[in-house]
Amino acid sequence: MLAEMEPPKGVDISVMMENxxxxxxxxxxxxxxxxxxxxxxxxxxxxxxxxxxxxxxxVMQVCCRDRNRLALQADLLAAGASGVKHIMVVxxxxxxxxxxxxxKAVYDLTLLELLDAIEKMENGHxxxxxxxxxxxxxxxxxxVNAGLSAQALESELSEMNQxxxxxxxxxxxxxxxxxxxxxxxxxxxxLSKTPIIPTVLLLKSLGMARYMARNVKHVHIPDExxxxxxxxxxxxxxCVNIAAETVHAIKEHGFSGVCISTIGWEDKVPxxxxxxx
Amino acid sequence: MIVADKKPIEEIIESVxxxxxxxxxxxNECVTVCEAGGKKEVGIxxxxxxxxxLNQGKDVKIDEQTLERQCDHEYLEEIRDVVDQYEAxxxxxxxxxxxxxxxxxHSTPILPGVNTCFLGATEQRGLWTERCQAxxxxxxxxxxxxxxxSRCAKRLLNGPCGGSSKGKCEISKxxxxxxxLIIDRLKALGKLDEYEKVQPIKNWSTDxxxxxxxxxxxxxxx
Ligand code: SF4
Numbered sequence: 001m002l003a004e005m006e007p008p009k010g011v012d013i014s015v016m017m018e019n020x021x022x023x024x025x026x027x028x029x030x031x032x033x034x035x036x037x038x039x040x041x042x043x044x045x046x047x048x049x050x051x052x053x054x055x056x057x058x059v060m061q062v063c064c065r066d067r068n069r070l071a072l073q074a075d076l077l078a079a080g081a082s083g084v085k086h087i088m089v090v091x092x093x094x095x096x097x098x099x100x101x102x103x104k105a106v107y108d109l110t111l112l113e114l115l116d117a118i119e120k121m122e123n124g125h126x127x128x129x130x131x132x133x134x135x136x137x138x139x140x141x142x143x144v145n146a147g148l149s150a151q152a153l154e155s156e157l158s159e160m161n162q163x164x165x166x167x168x169x170x171x172x173x174x175x176x177x178x179x180x181x182x183x184x185x186x187x188x189x190x191l192s193k194t195p196i197i198p199t200v201l202l203l204k205s206l207g208m209a210r211y212m213a214r215n216v217k218h219v220h221i222p223d224e225x226x227x228x229x230x231x232x233x234x235x236x237x238x239c240v241n242i243a244a245e246t247v248h249a250i251k252e253h254g255f256s257g258v259c260i261s262t263i264g265w266e267d268k269v270p271x272x273x274x275x276x277x
Numbered sequence: 278m279i280v281a282d283k284k285p286i287e288e289i290i291e292s293v294x295x296x297x298x299x300x301x302x303x304x305n306e307c308v309t310v311c312e313a314g315g316k317k318e319v320g321i322x323x324x325x326x327x328x329x330x331l332n333q334g335k336d337v338k339i340d341e342q343t344l345e346r347q348c349d350h351e352y353l354e355e356i357r358d359v360v361d362q363y364e365a366x367x368x369x370x371x372x373x374x375x376x377x378x379x380x381x382x383h384s385t386p387i388l389p390g391v392n393t394c395f396l397g398a399t400e401q402r403g404l405w406t407e408r409c410q411a412x413x414x415x416x417x418x419x420x421x422x423x424x425x426x427s428r429c430a431k432r433l434l435n436g437p438c439g440g441s442s443k444g445k446c447e448i449s450k451x452x453x454x455x456x457x458l459i460i461d462r463l464k465a466l467g468k469l470d471e472y473e474k475v476q477p478i479k480n481w482s483t484d485x486x487x488x489x490x491x492x493x494x495x496x497x498x499x
Contacts, residue, residue: 096487104481 002259005030007047019266034063038098068108080136091256105215108119115166144171146185175201181220195256200246202262203239246276278307279371280405281391287422292388296364304370312400313391314369316343347374413483421462434476
């Protein structure tokens, strides 16, 4: 059981630490995003170290957008030496999506090159082949878009296989609301061999559900779910129930795990956990 | 101009060795000036390839043509009638020309015959140096007409780093320190007060950082 934990935009870590502490025993590790959507905030390394220091395991995101190969390797060494055991590699959204539009994106390494670098480091060398004094060891995750079909799915699967060959041990999917909607993906993947961890996103409102249903490609939100929120007297409560039910369904289905994402509503994670039947 | 350099002949051979009919397509503009992809270079490369294939005992037809420009629909039309005679076109134009040709002629592989390097000038015969990175928001007015974005190794915008020594950049004794050049020039222009002004943090979104760029001019659009 994973839960996403966004580090703060600022140095006040009290809310993050409190939210994490409340579910510490029930969550295996916290996924710490690296400035998701290119919005500037505390780095994943910083967030991960703070959580680790307080006895909580983390999955630290490593992102190609903001760092060149020197900085990426340097941070991986820092993470490895500080007890971060799981990482998740992502390409990162373009700065144009975030709150610093004028930033220069780095993209020195592509995702596959980063994976290659990680493998090299685990084998005791940096990207230039120079020996490391002690090598880090990570369980490496990445993303896979399970909501695709037809030709797009085919290329996603071949990319997934490439990632596996390059050392990826587990995959986290975009938000999943309806397992039936990813049938094409599931028919091609052996869940007992490839650890797939769907994301369960906490909808925050009817508006968000409607917006996502209409505008977010490859994420299927059934009409019936939107109606459920619409008809519920306490909409926030209903959204928590929906998230809990989705977690339950995913567990039943034999996935390797689930990653709860609440984007800013991390204080609702205990509620979701409590409601999983 | 766009400065290009020759590709190693081994790399070119590797890319064309399977083809029996090849057109080497030069460009009369920038790559002619930097002596990498004009009519003369088309001829030299064609001879080298003919010799290679002859040595291999292979009968390969290699033709030569040089267009006024490869970054213009109009001139690219000139090869429309002959394109189908070739299994591949080896373009000696810059990356723009290679792509524009490929966009026009879908079913023929268009291969690059040069490495496109930078926007620069001919400093002396046989020496081309970088002058511009097309960052999309020119600051030359404040820097005495010398561009630190393309000529300072660290792209510094407010004066030199600590590595500037005897007018040279810390990365190499062969590279002028852009900021030394800027300060000397501002001094000569009696505009050293420009140097005192602190440049704001640069907006890189007009550079390649903002994704593939385009210029839209409604005033000249048809
Ligand atoms: S020595 Fe001059 S050109 Fe080189 S990095 Fe420093 S300021 Fe830039």
